[in-house]
Amino acid sequence: MNGVVMALRGLYGVWLREITRATRDRAQLIGGISRPLIWLLILGVGLNPYFRGEVYGEVRFVIPYTYLQFLFPAVIVLNIMYTSIQFAVSVIWDREFGFLREVLVSPMPRLLILLGKVLGGATVATLHGALVLVLARFADVTLSLDQVAVALALMFVLAFGLTSFGVILAARVRSFEGFGVFSNTVILPLYFTSSSIFPLDPALTRAQQAVTYPEWLVFLVQINPITYAVDALRGVLINFNQFTPGWGIGVIVGMAVLFFVVAIIDFARQ
């Protein structure tokens, strides 16, 4: 009993440190605010008029939503991806500047140290995702409290998985400099091939899709796990799914479990 309380205190300590550090990190916060503004207000508003087709002379949206509404859930995922994967820097920092030793000589088991860190990183990333939710009315998205609650839960699980992924990256990347390049080469391709900024038009059959988009692109979109995360959030926030609704949740939970297990194995080996 006593041991459980002490372990929880330790977990809370590690978590709290991540949160405190994040509030001190101006640059990250500015990124978290400016990124959705750029994507939604500039790209979103700019492309909004082009997101429609002409069917028998009648102008209508390709899917029953405006481009801003369509883009909105994806920008949440983008913000979470950046913050989560950037979390690897915190792990590298701990390793390079000696703080890790302080934790490793403590009585905390390694599993709890890692769990606390990942929970902390996931909390920060979820908050950065929630910053986008504040912009909902600019994107013409009306949200009920239920929707927000479900979305936040999904966002947290997604952030947990991606933060674990950041830890896995940190174990393989030796320097800060290398990481900056690395994170962009991972995040942006994943984002662009997640059907985030263009739909795989659900009105068309599979065969016609391949005519509209080259097959390799459709293939990339379909194997990208982020596609299903974006799709799950779209289902919750604008009630639009391109895939079977259950898949998104499955993929998000699956990523969280898989990446965390790999992160544990990596961390135990260090």
Place this chain on the structure above:
Amino acid sequence: MAAAPASPAPMWCARRSLGVVFQDSSLDDRLTAWENLEFHGLVYGMAPRHRRERSETVLALVELEDWRDEIVRSFSGGMRRRLEIARALLHEPQILFLDEPTAGLDAQTRVRIWRYLDELRRTRELTVLTTTHYIEEVEGADTICIIDRGRIIAEGSPEALKAEHGSRWLHLTPRDAAALEAIRAARPDAQLLGAHGLALPADDGASTDAFLTAFRDRLTEVRFQDPTLESVFLSLTGRQLRDRADDRRNADKAAGRRGGRR
């Protein structure tokens, strides 16, 4: 500490009984002094009130109360080291490990740090285990272990080590140059000490007495130098600080390389 078996509960206890101060800073420099202590207390599973009381006590011990809400990044090297010592003591360990706690610090801070540690050692049940390059700093220790090239070459209390390996010296200042030459002629084992001084081995009382009787009119100052730990270290390893010798060797090597390239 005893031997800690592999099962989790005794390991928790064993780790709790240890305090560690690393050679390089392991503080989080984005947090304040207080937050660093708070983190340590949480990770060691301390209850809130106990945490607060102990944090205040250890901060007072290292005289950092006025800095408790400052970000550690703004701290000097000495302040960081003091905070680290405070942190290592927060959970009341029985054994405190210090890896070169005074390396790279100014003389004033070094004195302060040893003052805290001595106080703790005397007032509480605390074993302090420290490694250092400044051997005179461990004069007050119970047991000293001299390690050279990874092997223990001497072990014992400072007094025992001095008695066994140290030697007593007679430091003297001859009246003039002629006297100095005369003494050097009479005692070939005399070593020059500065420009005008001499040092004689003084372990043999009879010969020292004889020397003093013979030369007492030609000396302006005479002083017995008791064996120091530094001299023990010197006589055991045959050289001064290893670092310095290694540095010279490396410098020579570098010079050789440069020469080769030219």
